[in-house]
Amino acid sequence: MATEAVRPQQPGNQQNDVLMDIRGLKVHFPIRGGLVGRTVASVKAVDGVDLTVNRGEILGLVGESGCGKSTLGRAVLQLIKPTAGSVYFEGTDLTKLPPNQLRQRRANMQMIFQDPFSALDPRFTVGRVIAEPLENFKFGSPKEVDDRVRYLLQVVGMSPNILNRYPHEFSGGQRQRVVIARALATGPRLIVADEPVSALDVSIRAQVVNLLQDLQERLGVAYLFISHDLAVVRHIAHRIAVMYLGRLVEIADRDLLFDAPHHPYTQALLSAVPVPDPERRRARIILRGDVPSPARVPPGCHFHPRCPIAQGLCRESVPPLRDIGGRSVACHFAAPFPIATASTSLR
Numbered sequence: 445m446a447t448e449a450v451r452p453q454q455p456g457n458q459q460n461d462v463l464m465d466i467r468g469l470k471v472h473f474p475i476r477g478g479l480v481g482r483t484v485a486s487v488k489a490v491d492g493v494d495l496t497v498n499r500g501e502i503l504g505l506v507g508e509s510g511c512g513k514s515t516l517g518r519a520v521l522q523l524i525k526p527t528a529g530s531v532y533f534e535g536t537d538l539t540k541l542p543p544n545q546l547r548q549r550r551a552n553m554q555m556i557f558q559d560p561f562s563a564l565d566p567r568f569t570v571g572r573v574i575a576e577p578l579e580n581f582k583f584g585s586p587k588e589v590d591d592r593v594r595y596l597l598q599v600v601g602m603s604p605n606i607l608n609r610y611p612h613e614f615s616g617g618q619r620q621r622v623v624i625a626r627a628l629a630t631g632p633r634l635i636v637a638d639e640p641v642s643a644l645d646v647s648i649r650a651q652v653v654n655l656l657q658d659l660q661e662r663l664g665v666a667y668l669f670i671s672h673d674l675a676v677v678r679h680i681a682h683r684i685a686v687m688y689l690g691r692l693v694e695i696a697d698r699d700l701l702f703d704a705p706h707h708p709y710t711q712a713l714l715s716a717v718p719v720p721d722p723e724r725r726r727a728r729i730i731l732r733g734d735v736p737s738p739a740r741v742p743p744g745c746h747f748h749p750r751c752p753i754a755q756g757l758c759r760e761s762v763p764p765l766r767d768i769g770g771r772s773v774a775c776h777f778a779a780p781f782p783i784a785t786a787s788t789s790l791r
Contacts (some may be wrong), residue, residue: 463634463666464497464520469529471512471519475739487739489515491690491746493529494765497634502660502667504681504698506674506713508735512690513670514558517636520668521553522546533634551581554627558639560619564611570597570622571607577629596625600655617648624655628663636668641676653680674717678702686710689746690738696771706768706778708751745776753777 471490474483489512497503505513518524520531522538531538533553538546554577557563564573574593583589594604600621611619620640627635637656641649657680660667671677677684677698684701686694686709694707705711712729731750736742742749748758757776765772769780 461498462496463499463501463534464668465530465532466493466495466520467530467532469493469495469516469519469531470527471515471524472527485739488690488741489738490519490526491741493687493690493692495685495692495695497666497668499633500660500664500666501683502657502669502681504677504684505668505670505687506672506677506684507687508713509672510735510738511687512738513672513687514638516687517555517638517668517670521550521555521636523555548581551577551630552632553634553636554630554632556620556623556627556635556637556640559643560616560623561611563623564619566611569608569610570614573611573622574626574629577626581630583630592629593625596628599628599659600625615648616644617652620644620652621655624652624659628659628665631663632665634666634668636670638670639672640669642671642673649676656680674714686713689736689741691746691774692765692772693747693774694771695765700771704780706771706773706780707775708753709747745774 469490470488470492472486472488475485475487476482477484491512493516495503505516507513515524519526520538522531526539529539533549536549538549541549568576571590571593574596575589578584578589578592583592593607597604597606602618602621602625606614611622614622620643624640640656641652644652653676656667656669659665667680669677669681681698683695683697685692686701686707688709694701694705694710696705701710702714705714708729709731712731715727715729729752731752733750736746736749742759744760745751745754745758745763748754751758755777761776763774763776765774768778
């Protein structure tokens, strides 16, 4: 049963535009030791995150590998139970729902995983893969389910004639299109896309990113788009949140963030993005030391051991996210760094 595509309204920042509101979210994994297996420490994968996702918005979440991006994405969908905090989806706290009510809510929240081959059951045909969520949520009669599956395949740019083929018969890009079709099956209002193009060939990435962007515009679905590829995030996202060692350090509109980042970590991250001009070179910011272990996070600001502007206050006090010039920055001494003018000619 096909549904009409509707172009979404421009995402906004008013209270009634908020689809998901994350407050104080923590995910700590215990480290056990000794003969009795008592908890001796914790891996603080997510350590107090406040974030909102608006209706019809693509929110990019970026950061180094191991910073907690994927754990955050799974925690907001309750695939991992948070240690503390709340996740309000359309005004309802998902962390407080009993299992049967949470299961019904999941029809409106879906996920696209990083590896499309691992995300698909090799024993199921493509038609069965896409039909499964429709059957789980009692979408309709077998005829309606079949019509919906065929429609979804067309939406993601694939022929309905492949219904009886298996995942191993497709390329990585085609498998990811099947995963996207399955995520759209129940008509969700939010999709968490966890590195959806990082496992694909470079030549295929642009096609899948453009497909996701087109679907967002046509269907009005919101994305939490998790990636370490800043070029992809700049192309697709409306807003961007930067994560470091379990905490958010900066949240801003895409152009605002890329033109003049305020947090020292954001500045260093963006300075590493290659400039597509052989005659120009961007001023690099080289951070000292390595990323601390999430099992032994530094006191105060997590970034202070590597920060070029750290002072005594940074070692003692956790900087809250505060509004500076239309963005949120977690830094005691934040100042703009104009990336757009930081390139110098090689001539």
